[in-house]
Amino acid sequence: MDPLISIRILRPERVFQPHEMLACEYQLDAVDAAELAAVEASVMWYTVGKGDEDLSVHYFERRTPGDVVDGDLRSLRRFECQLPNSPLSYDGFLVKICWCVRVRMFLKGGRDFAQDVPFRIGDVPRVQFTPPEEAAAE
Numbered sequence: 001m002d003p004l005i006s007i008r009i010l011r012p013e014r015v016f017q018p019h020e021m022l023a024c025e026y027q028l029d030a031v032d033a034a035e036l037a038a039v040e041a042s043v044m045w046y047t048v049g050k051g052d053e054d055l056s057v058h059y060f061e062r063r064t065p066g067d068v069v070d071g072d073l074r075s076l077r078r079f080e081c082q083l084p085n086s087p088l089s090y091d092g093f094l095v096k097i098c099w100c101v102r103v104r105m106f107l108k109g110g111r112d113f114a115q116d117v118p119f120r121i122g123d124v125p126r127v128q129f130t131p132p133e134e135a136a137a138e
Helices: 132-137
Strands: 004-009 021-029 036-049 055-063 077-082 095-107 112-121
Touching: 004 095, 004 112, 021 036, 021 095, 036 077, 055 077
Parallel strands: none
Antiparallel strands: 004 021, 021 077, 036 055, 036 095, 095 112
């Protein structure tokens, strides 16, 4: 059985405006504490679609067993960060801009596991694509 990563954004609707605070909790399960080499938490955006895909990390923290008193990285961890004013989430026909919280755990044997939870910044309307032949008929 693979280790589990539980992530919870502390706003159920997961929609934020620029400069708001994002608060998040995560916890690691189904893994022995002695197996964990490190855990990373990040808030990031990436693009999906035509052309080159971009990725940028807005917030990042890396923890190792030496960073906690008992050496156990599995405990519930909370972090928060202020969101930037751009880029806003966008669902275009050719490109999408997606935001997520990503937690990644690294095991001493070299394997790693990651989990993403998406959220949105801003309220840019979703773009509806109308094929050229349908647009001409209107």
